[in-house]
Amino acid sequence: MADTSAEKERSRQAEAARIDIAILSRRELLRRSGIGLLTIGVAPALLAGCGGGDEAAAPKATGTIDFLSFEGYDLPDQTAAWRKENGVEFNSTYIVANEDIPPKLKVGGAAYDLSYYGVGFKDGWAPLGLWLPIDEAKVPNIEKLFPFFKSDVLNAWVDPDGTRTGVPFTWGSVGLTWDDAALPGGLESFYDLLDPKFKDKIGLPDDAPSNFVLAVRMLGYDTTTLTQDQYKEVTDLLRQFVKQAKTVSPGYGDVASLLASGEIVAAFSGWAAINSFAAGAGKDTVKTSIPKEGGYSFADAYMVASTADNADTVLAFINHVLEPEVNAAAADFLVGGVTVEGSVELLSPATASLYSYENIEASFERAPLFKLPPFESDQYVTYQDWLDTWAELKAGA
């Protein structure tokens, strides 16, 4: 009887955790899971590493940083000591989606100092003039980046003319996530998810760019030069996944919740962080891999907003986040990858196991960074087309 009661209690707690995880936003989930990992894993290293490095060469930090990005990207706990030491305060505005950034920076009526962009959005946002050039001399820790992140791959962080526009601080890969208890050994291909036996047993997030990029990759096309005929194929393929799915989840936390509760056994647009979220809800058998068609990677970079009135402090902050200890703590907190070489050994085991750092270039070959379609084009399918079509697909079209 005692065992049964304990079992019931464990079951109740697991269920409560599942509810908890389901109602949280992705960033809140990141924050909460990160706090736990931080406490057990990296706190000592973080405390030890709150100064030194090349921070002396960075500009003097002072005043307030008006921040605009996802909740958690301001790294409140990971940079708390630095903030206190320099008397820097954050005035943070949190967004729900990437699309919230351009209108707020353009017509928001507030002067933001620090924001972020994902690699995929770089080309589309560039004409909007959302950021200021970054003086690399004021961010000496850029030298500590992995060569891959120091490079000008896809001109994601450095324009062709050599102007630095952003500094990558976290990244991740997206592929296929499954519950290894239900599907031992996992699945090799995204197409396996379309097997009739998985009808109403798979999930996918309400993330148009992610789903479209994967579908485009599956068919071997280029996201930036998609013709209407190719687009029809992509849309038809994506429609099959939506119709096969139990539901289109509002976010990645919700996908984790469905996996944890056993409602689904696998997910399209899977993300390694889902493993951690599901484990937090009592399901530690969730795994993510890049299937044979390949996946994609995202990399998020801080930018100095064009409305910044405290740019030097922003650069000092960015420089601080590139300290190995802080970068590792940020990765633990965000359940992501590190961009600084010296931070790998400082990661908690759980975060370190997410991605391979031995040959980072090879990892990005299987799951490359991507560019979104053009925001305006008479020749090719545009990003707006993706958003419109996705809105219709998830509504049942």
Added chain:
Amino acid sequence: MIAGAHEEPGRSASWGRQLQLGPIALTLPATLALLLFFVAPLAAFFVYSFLTAGFYSVTGPLTLEAYQDAVTSDVNRTLAVNSFVVGICVAAVTLAISLPIAYWLRYAAGGWQIPVLFLITTTLFASYLVRIYAWRTILGENGLLNSGLERIGLINEPLGFILFNRFSVTVALVHIFLPYVVLVLYAGFRPISPALLEAAQDLGANALLRWVRVVLPLIAAPAATAFLFVFILSPGHYVPPQSLGGTNGVLLGVRIQTALTSVGNWPLGAALSFLMLAAFAVCFAITALGLRLLKLDRIRFAN
């Protein structure tokens, strides 16, 4: 001496003017706030519905393009039908459950009236999201309902069709609206004296007849109001359809939310909103006309 008992005629007229101005002065702040924060944005939003969409921007000149897109889209028509069906179901079920509760509270609850009203009110204090997600733990394949049915041997496999569809959205919305409708109907029953029911009983009406001939005509107007309240607000909710609706329980509110946020097509979102508003205005007019034709809107009751 009572102040003002012997005031001069001129002074009395001044008081009269002040009394006349009083209501206007008192409602002025609320009127201004409504004009500034409701009517003006709504008017701007209305203008947006006639502009051309850019990416998180709008451009002129005025056009009916957004309305054309809204009404010619197959998806929007499907969602409109979904919204109508779910709205009607939610309103009908909520009303059917709330009527007996409100009736019992007014005429039979006795000492339970205040505690039960308090309990109904406290359900509103629970987080909106928690109330929605709670249904996942109840209706899920490993949820309370399926586990319970399996345990008592009624089913061998979990019922997969009770979550992630229109049914689960309807259940969640009924749960959300129930307290409001109970309170509205309870307020509707308040002025109806128990003496009326007793008189009907004395005149030989059985329980069914008392309901049909006395209670329902008297509660028709508040019930219609509650029905419209639920019917109009249900399709606008976008969280329950997203969280519990699966791929066939999506409502128009989700489409509007998506158009205004992730897609950035403000004219389409505005056009869909005003089309919904127009549809609801028509429903309201039909209901009001129906009540008038049946002479149910003029019933006056006195204790």
